[in-house]
Amino acid sequence: MIRKLLFVLIIGLAFGLYQCGGGGGGAKPDFVVGGPGNIFPDLLKAPKTYKYPAGLKGNKKKGLAIFMQVKSKKGKPSAGNCGACHSTPTRINGKKAVVGAGNIGPAFNSSYVKRWKKKGNQWLFQRIADARKHVPNTTMPPTLPTKILTKQDIVHVMAYLKSIKKSKRRKRRKKRRRKRRKRRRRA
Numbered sequence: 090m091i092r093k094l095l096f097v098l099i100i101g102l103a104f105g106l107y108q109c110g111g112g113g114g115g116a117k118p119d120f121v122v123g124g125p126g127n128i129f130p131d132l133l134k135a136p137k138t139y140k141y142p143a144g145l146k147g148n149k150k151k152g153l154a155i156f157m158q159v160k161s162k163k164g165k166p167s168a169g170n171c172g173a174c175h176s177t178p179t180r181i182n183g184k185k186a187v188v189g190a191g192n193i194g195p196a197f198n199s200s201y202v203k204r205w206k207k208k209g210n211q212w213l214f215q216r217i218a219d220a221r222k223h224v225p226n227t228t229m230p231p232t233l234p235t236k237i238l239t240k241q242d243i244v245h246v247m248a249y250l251k252s253i254k255k256s257k258r259r260k261r262r263k264k265r266r267r268k269r270r271k272r273r274r275r276a
Contacts, residue, residue, distance in 0.1 A: 136221035139233055141214040145244045152249025153179065155242050157188060169238060169246065174229070177253055193228060202253050210247065217243045 155169040156177070172189025177197045179188050195201065205213045215222055218233035218240075232238040238246070 133231065133234060136219050136225075136231065137234075138222060139215055139218040139240075141211045142240050142244065145241055147244040147246075147248025149245075149249040149252040152245035152247065152252075153188065155238070155246050156249055169232075169242065171246065177250070179253065197250060197253060199254055202251055205251065213247055213250070214243060217246060 156171045156175075158168040159170050159173075160168055172191060174189075174191035174194035175197055176189035176191055217238070219231040220227045220229040221231055230237060232243065233240070
Protein backbone atom coordinates (compact mmCIF):
# COMPACT_ATOMS: atom_id res chain seq x y z
CA MET A 90 0.00 0.00 0.00
CA ILE A 91 2.74 2.43 0.99
CA ARG A 92 4.75 1.46 -2.11
CA LYS A 93 1.82 2.29 -4.38
CA LEU A 94 1.25 5.62 -2.67
CA LEU A 95 4.93 6.51 -2.92
CA PHE A 96 5.01 5.49 -6.59
CA VAL A 97 1.98 7.67 -7.39
CA LEU A 98 3.52 10.58 -5.49
CA ILE A 99 6.83 10.32 -7.37
CA ILE A 100 5.11 10.02 -10.75
CA GLY A 101 2.90 13.02 -9.93
CA LEU A 102 5.90 15.08 -8.90
CA ALA A 103 7.85 14.13 -12.04
CA PHE A 104 4.87 14.98 -14.23
CA GLY A 105 4.41 18.29 -12.42
CA LEU A 106 8.07 19.24 -12.96
CA TYR A 107 7.78 18.23 -16.62
CA GLN A 108 4.66 20.37 -17.03
CA CYS A 109 6.26 23.50 -15.62
CA GLY A 110 9.53 23.15 -17.52
CA GLY A 111 11.61 21.48 -14.83
CA GLY A 112 10.64 23.78 -12.00
CA GLY A 113 12.84 26.60 -13.28
CA GLY A 114 10.13 29.20 -12.82
CA GLY A 115 8.81 31.56 -15.43
CA ALA A 116 7.26 28.74 -17.46
CA LYS A 117 4.01 29.51 -19.22
CA PRO A 118 0.97 27.40 -18.41
CA ASP A 119 0.13 24.65 -20.89
CA PHE A 120 -2.96 26.33 -22.27
CA VAL A 121 -0.82 29.29 -23.38
CA VAL A 122 2.02 27.41 -25.09
CA GLY A 123 0.04 24.51 -26.59
CA GLY A 124 0.83 21.70 -24.18
CA PRO A 125 4.09 20.24 -22.92
CA GLY A 126 6.79 20.76 -25.54
CA ASN A 127 4.22 22.53 -27.74
CA ILE A 128 2.99 19.14 -29.01
CA PHE A 129 -0.53 20.51 -29.38
CA PRO A 130 -0.07 23.84 -31.22
CA ASP A 131 -3.81 23.95 -31.93
CA LEU A 132 -4.75 23.19 -28.32
CA LEU A 133 -6.22 26.65 -27.93
CA LYS A 134 -6.86 29.17 -30.66
CA ALA A 135 -5.45 32.67 -30.51
CA PRO A 136 -7.24 35.09 -28.17
CA LYS A 137 -10.16 36.97 -29.67
CA THR A 138 -12.48 39.73 -28.59
CA TYR A 139 -15.81 38.68 -27.11
CA LYS A 140 -18.74 41.09 -27.07
CA TYR A 141 -20.60 41.78 -23.84
CA PRO A 142 -24.10 40.29 -24.18
CA ALA A 143 -26.20 43.35 -23.30
CA GLY A 144 -29.45 41.34 -23.13
CA LEU A 145 -28.30 39.09 -20.26
CA LYS A 146 -28.87 40.05 -16.62
CA GLY A 147 -26.60 38.92 -13.81
CA ASN A 148 -27.50 37.64 -10.35
CA LYS A 149 -24.91 38.25 -7.64
CA LYS A 150 -25.94 35.18 -5.59
CA LYS A 151 -25.49 32.93 -8.61
CA GLY A 152 -22.22 34.74 -9.33
CA LEU A 153 -20.93 33.95 -5.83
CA ALA A 154 -21.91 30.30 -6.32
CA ILE A 155 -20.01 30.16 -9.62
CA PHE A 156 -17.04 32.00 -8.07
CA MET A 157 -16.79 29.31 -5.38
CA GLN A 158 -17.90 26.32 -7.49
CA VAL A 159 -15.35 23.53 -7.39
CA LYS A 160 -17.28 20.57 -8.79
CA SER A 161 -18.70 20.79 -12.26
CA LYS A 162 -22.36 20.46 -13.06
CA LYS A 163 -23.66 17.83 -15.45
CA GLY A 164 -22.71 18.56 -19.02
CA LYS A 165 -20.00 21.06 -18.12
CA PRO A 166 -16.34 20.21 -18.63
CA SER A 167 -15.18 22.16 -15.58
CA ALA A 168 -16.31 24.71 -12.98
CA GLY A 169 -15.72 28.34 -12.07
CA ASN A 170 -13.47 27.83 -9.05
CA CYS A 171 -12.28 31.46 -9.18
CA GLY A 172 -11.64 31.25 -5.43
CA ALA A 173 -8.66 28.97 -6.08
CA CYS A 174 -6.70 31.98 -7.38
CA HIS A 175 -8.64 35.03 -6.15
CA SER A 176 -10.23 36.14 -2.89
CA THR A 177 -12.97 38.66 -2.18
CA PRO A 178 -14.35 40.24 0.97
CA THR A 179 -18.06 39.51 1.30
CA ARG A 180 -20.90 38.90 3.72
CA ILE A 181 -22.44 35.48 4.20
CA ASN A 182 -25.58 35.36 6.36
CA GLY A 183 -24.83 38.87 7.57
CA LYS A 184 -21.33 38.02 8.79
CA LYS A 185 -18.12 39.30 7.26
CA ALA A 186 -16.19 36.59 5.41
CA VAL A 187 -13.43 36.18 2.88
CA VAL A 188 -14.40 34.07 -0.08
CA GLY A 189 -11.57 32.23 -1.76
CA ALA A 190 -8.12 31.62 -0.43
CA GLY A 191 -6.10 32.10 -3.58
CA ASN A 192 -3.08 34.32 -3.86
CA ILE A 193 -2.17 33.65 -7.50
CA GLY A 194 -4.53 36.28 -8.90
CA PRO A 195 -5.38 39.62 -7.28
CA ALA A 196 -7.62 39.81 -4.23
CA PHE A 197 -10.69 41.73 -5.34
CA ASN A 198 -11.77 44.65 -3.18
CA SER A 199 -13.70 47.90 -3.60
CA SER A 200 -10.80 49.67 -5.34
CA TYR A 201 -10.87 47.04 -8.10
CA VAL A 202 -14.63 47.54 -8.48
CA LYS A 203 -14.12 51.29 -9.01
CA ARG A 204 -11.61 50.58 -11.78
CA TRP A 205 -13.93 48.07 -13.45
CA LYS A 206 -16.80 50.53 -13.43
CA LYS A 207 -14.60 53.12 -15.14
CA LYS A 208 -13.46 50.64 -17.79
CA GLY A 209 -16.97 49.34 -18.45
CA ASN A 210 -18.79 46.03 -18.82
CA GLN A 211 -17.12 45.14 -22.12
CA TRP A 212 -13.65 45.31 -20.56
CA LEU A 213 -14.59 43.17 -17.53
CA PHE A 214 -16.46 40.64 -19.69
CA GLN A 215 -13.42 40.28 -21.96
CA ARG A 216 -11.09 39.98 -18.98
CA ILE A 217 -13.08 37.06 -17.56
CA ALA A 218 -13.89 35.44 -20.92
CA ASP A 219 -10.33 35.46 -22.29
CA ALA A 220 -7.78 37.48 -20.34
CA ARG A 221 -5.06 36.65 -22.89
CA LYS A 222 -6.37 39.53 -25.01
CA HIS A 223 -5.23 42.03 -22.34
CA VAL A 224 -2.37 40.08 -20.75
CA PRO A 225 -0.76 37.67 -23.27
CA ASN A 226 1.15 35.43 -20.80
CA THR A 227 -1.50 35.32 -18.08
CA THR A 228 -2.00 32.24 -15.94
CA MET A 229 -5.76 32.82 -15.91
CA PRO A 230 -7.43 30.18 -18.05
CA PRO A 231 -9.59 31.43 -20.92
CA THR A 232 -13.06 30.59 -19.65
CA LEU A 233 -15.24 31.15 -22.70
CA PRO A 234 -13.18 29.41 -25.44
CA THR A 235 -12.62 26.38 -23.20
CA LYS A 236 -16.30 26.35 -22.16
CA ILE A 237 -15.41 26.51 -18.47
CA LEU A 238 -18.07 29.23 -18.18
CA THR A 239 -20.91 30.28 -20.44
CA LYS A 240 -21.70 33.90 -21.30
CA GLN A 241 -24.50 33.82 -18.73
CA ASP A 242 -22.13 32.48 -16.05
CA ILE A 243 -19.67 35.29 -16.76
CA VAL A 244 -22.45 37.89 -16.45
CA HIS A 245 -23.43 36.37 -13.06
CA VAL A 246 -19.80 36.51 -11.86
CA MET A 247 -19.59 40.13 -13.05
CA ALA A 248 -22.73 40.97 -11.03
CA TYR A 249 -21.16 39.39 -7.93
CA LEU A 250 -17.83 41.18 -8.39
CA LYS A 251 -19.53 44.54 -8.91
CA SER A 252 -21.47 44.06 -5.67
CA ILE A 253 -18.27 44.23 -3.59
CA LYS A 254 -18.41 47.36 -1.44
CA LYS A 255 -16.30 49.02 1.17
CA SER A 256 -17.06 47.76 4.63
CA LYS A 257 -19.14 50.07 6.84
CA ARG A 258 -16.39 49.96 9.41
CA ARG A 259 -13.92 51.39 6.89
CA LYS A 260 -16.33 54.16 5.95
CA ARG A 261 -16.78 55.09 9.63
CA ARG A 262 -13.00 55.21 10.11
CA LYS A 263 -12.66 57.56 7.16
CA LYS A 264 -15.36 59.85 8.57
CA ARG A 265 -13.61 59.96 11.94
CA ARG A 266 -10.29 60.81 10.31
CA ARG A 267 -11.86 63.67 8.36
CA LYS A 268 -13.44 65.08 11.53
CA ARG A 269 -10.10 64.90 13.35
CA ARG A 270 -8.35 66.70 10.50
CA LYS A 271 -10.96 69.47 10.51
CA ARG A 272 -10.57 69.89 14.26
CA ARG A 273 -6.79 70.10 13.92
CA ARG A 274 -7.05 72.72 11.19
CA ARG A 275 -9.38 74.85 13.31
CA ALA A 276 -7.10 74.69 16.34
